[in-house]
Amino acid sequence: MTAPTARNVPALLQGLRAEGFTGTVRVSGTPGGSIHLRNGLVGAIETPGAPTATSTLLTSGRIGDEDWLAACAAEPDADRLGGHLVAEGLIGAAELEVVCTAAVFDAAFAMALSPRGSWELGDREPVLLAEPGVEPRRLTEEASRRVALLSRLWGPPGELTRVRPAPVAGAGTRGSDGWLAPRHRDVLDNVNGRRTPRDIAFALGRGLYAVMLDLIRMEALGLVQWGSRTTADGRPSTAPRVPQDEPTNAVRTTAVRPPEAAPLPKRRPGGASPAQDVGQKKKGG
Structure with missing residues (x-):
């Protein structure tokens, strides 16, 4: 059998x-x-x-x-x-x-x-x-x-599912002036510092993977910031934000592939945001 x-x-x-x-x-x-x-x-x-x-x-x-x-x-x-x-x-x-x-x-x-x-x-x-x-x-x-893609852009995807992103001050006003894509606007409207990416996916009826990609891009634009991350047992995570080996027992997917545009900057644990790293450049860039 x-x-x-x-x-x-x-x-x-x-x-x-x-x-x-x-x-x-x-x-x-x-x-x-x-x-x-x-x-x-x-x-x-x-x-x-x-x-x-x-x-x-x-x-x-x-x-x-x-x-x-x-x-x-x-x-x-x-x-x-x-x-x-x-x-x-x-x-x-x-x-x-x-x-x-x-x-x-x-x-x-x-x-x-x-x-x-x-x-x-x-x-x-x-x-x-x-x-x-x-x-x-x-x-x-x-x-x-x-x-593998999320590991390169952000870090361990399993950890990303547990973060509770919060809006950056003024993000709602900046996102309402027409330059933000509607799907990003919808995600931003559901970011409140309490919901995980999984919570947002269920609230919107959208795929978890797509929501995670959107949150990474929005963080790079200075619209959201990551809350404190915890492991499954509630302790603060100490996992390094580096690409991980692909799991040998993963069950994988073929939906619409994410845009292969310029790679997004990575965050460093305890470090400055991508916008801060370049001398407080305009966060919307």
Whole structure:
């Protein structure tokens, strides 16, 4: 049987792909989650670490609550719910595919940020699916790429998920004069010194990875500042802000790649911000 012999989750998923497995892989850990496979392809991932496709559609208002409840009542098998939503004209087929596939990749990335424990195989659980599904190898490769990129731009991504960014004084006024991209404006509106990047992602119905990239860029622009960071046990973090080796057991993603523009400056622990390093240059640069 594949489950007890696989060395890690990516190897398990590769074995299940070869078997054409349909069912659920429940992975323990923090955040852990459930990986839903159809004929060996990953159709959905549910984890406390990232918004699902359902959460994205409802939180963003793309589909109203009443329409959603009516659709669920008309099609109780969530595996077929996507087709029903399209047939009812509530969303286009292409848009639904993008939302569901992006959610799979984002959830895989979120699960890759923390060590995972054991897993168990279960029967099929109906869920809103990305059709036809994602190859497990693509998830593994993309999640590791995202982890490596964030490590270069900021430091350990798992640590970044625990910071509580706060707005810089006057950032709200500066961000409202039209030069800030709408998506950055939305993130800034949710930065209050108490919410983590994960909290902001759920509040906006956006991917965790995208929110983390936006926060890094906004910090470089002088709009947000990092709060005190703590480890999982609540102690102040002493982890160095240096690129880390890619995890060998990461489950990765392929959504829209972040812009490959000029690399953002890194922060140094206890050091000045990028703007201060160049003699208090204009922070909006």
